[in-house]
Amino acid sequence: MSFFKGAQEFFGLTPADETTDEAYYDDRRYSDDGAAAYKPRYPDEDRYAAAPPAPVTREPARPRSYSPAVVTAAPQSYEDAREIGEPFRDGDAVIFELTHVSKGDAKRFIDFSAGLCFAAHGQMFNLSKGIDGDRxxxxxxxxxxxxxxxELQVAAHLR
Known part of the structure; x- marks a missing residue:
């Protein structure tokens, strides 16, 4: 086969080949008389072909009957981020104090918490804002x- 002939066949520029799959059309199940010629191949085939399968119905999701707890955390370094993430992932509110953490780690904790809230559609609050002290x-x-x-401020002992 030449290069040009191969390219023509690849792009469909040659006449269509009129061969058919005779084995498929010789099968009586696919003949023109339709259902009259159909014979099941398996003993249970008629039972499954007779009725369509029942539609799958699902019950609507029930509201979660869980009241979130308020968990407090006092992380010392960024390796303690699980103290905030795991209870929040379980559906609990988490109060955490960053007073004794380095400034760099405090920024990382705030970014981590903001990401948690964004991903889970939660809210983040600065409880010490407007309160005297260094907390x-x-x-x-x-x-x-x-x-x-x-309620969060009371649980954090700020009120």
Whole structure:
């Protein structure tokens, strides 16, 4: 086969080959008389072909009957980020104090917590904002948790 002939066949520029798959059309199941010529190949085939399968119905999701707890965490370094992430992932509100953490780690914790809230549609609060003192306290609250800001401040011992 020449290069040009091969290219023509590849791009469909040659006449169509009129050969058919006779073995397929010789089968009586596919003849023109349709259902009259059909014979099942397996003993149970008629039972499955007679009725369509029942539609799958699913029950609507039930609301979660879980009241979130308020968990406190006092991480010392960024390796303790699991203390914040795991309870939040389980649906609990987490209060964490970053007063005794280095400034660089505190920024990382805040970024980590903001990412958690973004991914899980939660909220993040700066509980120490506007309170006298040097404390740096934050809270992350999961979506659907009915916990007020004042309840979080009481749990963090800021009120």
């Amino acid at each position: 740096l306290v934050f809270a992350v609250v999961p979506q659907g948790a009915d916990i007020t800001l004042s």
